[in-house]
Amino acid sequence: MAVARTTMKRKARKVATPDTETRAKTRAKTRGGEANVERILDAALSVFAMDGFAGARIDAIADLAGLSKPNLLYYFRTKQDLYLAVLKRTLDMWLVPLARIEPQSDPRAALTDYITTKLEYARDHPKASRLFAIEVMRGAPVLGQVLQDDLKQQVDGKVTLLRRWMAQGRLPRRDPHHLIFMIWATTQHYADFSTQVEAITGRTLDHPAFFTAARQSILDAVLGPAQE
Amino acid sequence: MAVARTTMKRKARKVATPDTETRAKTRAKTRGGEANVERILDAALSVFAMDGFAGARIDAIADLAGLSKPNLLYYFRTKQDLYLAVLKRTLDMWLVPLARIEPQSDPRAALTDYITTKLEYARDHPKASRLFAIEVMRGAPVLGQVLQDDLKQQVDGKVTLLRRWMAQGRLPRRDPHHLIFMIWATTQHYADFSTQVEAITGRTLDHPAFFTAARQSILDAVLGPAQE
DNA sequence: AATGAATCTGACCAGATGGTCAAATCTTGC
DNA sequence: GCAAGATTTGACCATCTGGTCAGATTCATT
Structure with a gap:
């Protein structure tokens, strides 16, 4: 229920907003910031591996990666997204x-x-x-x-x-x-x-x-x- | 810091309040309710084992044990206490x-x-x-x-x-x-x-x-x- | 140097969660 | 049957946390 509402809101807000994957590709085509993604994934691996999904704090990952929390959320829109990305990688x-x-x-x-x-x-x-x-x-x-x-x-x-x-x-x-x-x-x-x-x-x-x-x-x- | 303050508060509030262990013994000496402790520990094992310490929700454990959250907290004063008890057992x-x-x-x-x-x-x-x-x-x-x-x-x-x-x-x-x-x-x-x-x-x-x-x-x- | 897109930030929020408390209810020993 | 303690509850709160947002800053390109 909460999930549904969030999703709707997100879709409605800006049609142009690319999802995580699209954004990653766009960025890759243009320039740096990939380094950030790498650092985030490394940090996320450390934190998820230690505290599990529920125990992991997004702030902790951001800190470890040397970014602000909103900045991390710029690259991965949700904790789930990030978790999935680390797992895949x-x-x-x-x-x-x-x-x-x-x-x-x-x-x-x-x-x-x-x-x-x-x-x-x-x-x-x-x-x-x-x-x-x-x-x-x-x-x-x-x-x-x-x-x-x-x-x-x-x-x-x-x-x-x-x-x-x-x-x-x-x-x-x-x-x-x-x-x-x-x-x-x-x-x-x-x-x-x-x-x-x-x-x-x-x-x-x-x-x-x-x-x-x-x-x-x-x-x-x-x-x-x-x-x- | 937060921990210290919490502890102080707790100690200051009521000197007579027994800690978890003491209370368990007292209860044991008097009568039932041990059944509750057993059910709580079983429920806690299930939830902790699935979601980890951080991911475990006290409400979820209480529900599974068929108790209200405050009632569970009556037997185990903190999540930590409960976790420790399950682990020991x-x-x-x-x-x-x-x-x-x-x-x-x-x-x-x-x-x-x-x-x-x-x-x-x-x-x-x-x-x-x-x-x-x-x-x-x-x-x-x-x-x-x-x-x-x-x-x-x-x-x-x-x-x-x-x-x-x-x-x-x-x-x-x-x-x-x-x-x-x-x-x-x-x-x-x-x-x-x-x-x-x-x-x-x-x-x-x-x-x-x-x-x-x-x-x-x-x-x-x-x-x-x-x-x- | 101007422009538009990408990146970054501080302030903020809504919901969840661990934990408290005063009062109600139930048990037990007498 | 009643006092005293054990148990239970509903209402409540402070804090934490994932996530948002409007605007600032940086960057590549022309």
Whole structure:
């Protein structure tokens, strides 16, 4: 109800006012200010990842980006818009490494590479990982459709491939779905629960030896003992 | 600043007003209304687990518990108090199963039991799992100390035990810390990311065959192939 | 240097939200 | 059945927050 009224008001006020996307394109064609968008998205990632959507304060994001609140709202008309933009931007990066597992790959090498890359992501982009975690834990109100379409599609393909490799004896037999979940769970755990990991071990993935040990542990679990 | 003023005000107003804990005990000594506390805690778990601390609305919790907002505030004076209470209550349950891994246990049986129990928890108490995830991902502002003290203590003990078992050849050699993290990560993944899991597989742990497959997959990963 | 568009700002607002309070109602022990 | 305490409620408030707006400032182009 409130939403409807706001929307109407917005449409009625100025027909010429471009929506967020249009404005972004226009700006891109003309000149700078893109730097601002980047800074806003970075700031938004930090704040959303820490406080969740509801907890995030637009002021906090603006401050972190070095802008006034109205100025931020100039680039992203609503908090929702901004949240969506951050999510989209991060999602692309997130889906890339899975695609590198291909039929012509060597199975063990491909999984080793995938696990290593995912763990590097967890180390280098923990905020992105947390953002997804928060979104999915909320029931994925925004990403829901993407999960059911794009992601499912991708995973289905890899599952088929993994199954074939296992049938050929090139990988230990496991349920491929659960195998993938295991890789996601273990790698992202180091990003999402870094507080806990650090409380217990005193280390994070930034510590090289710790990273290596974590990686090896996951490899052992997924691929079985070194030479199976 | 604001906090300080609030506190002062509260203290000044009525010296006789008992804090939340005291009141709880008093009530307990006299009669019912404990049922209310239970209902409130249940409702709070649901709402906090879904929306996080900042996103949770006190009204929503009150509604879910079937009470008016002021009435809820009668039992828990602030949102913080309530959050803390829910967290405490859930934490106890959460730490129990780890303690069952004892020196006199059979190593493989003990880990099998632990994994199974954790997975059952993930199935039966997904909200509790999410609550912890949210808290830890925020940097554990409330549980931080508990993690560094109690939890670390417990884990250190189990790590030593696991190391001994491995030295005796009764378990495959793995870094014990990472082994424990792997168990936590994989089991809780099914609770915290159930939306994603369901989007991809169409199943949840409630489906018996799916539960068994998940369990077996984790067991294989942690314990190595059936007869190592 | 003038012009029009893009960018930025301070002041402001409406609604939501955590929390208060005085008074009403219910229980219990006597 | 009644006093005292426990519980519940409706009305209320101060503050916070997302978002608006009219106008100022900057910028690219001519």
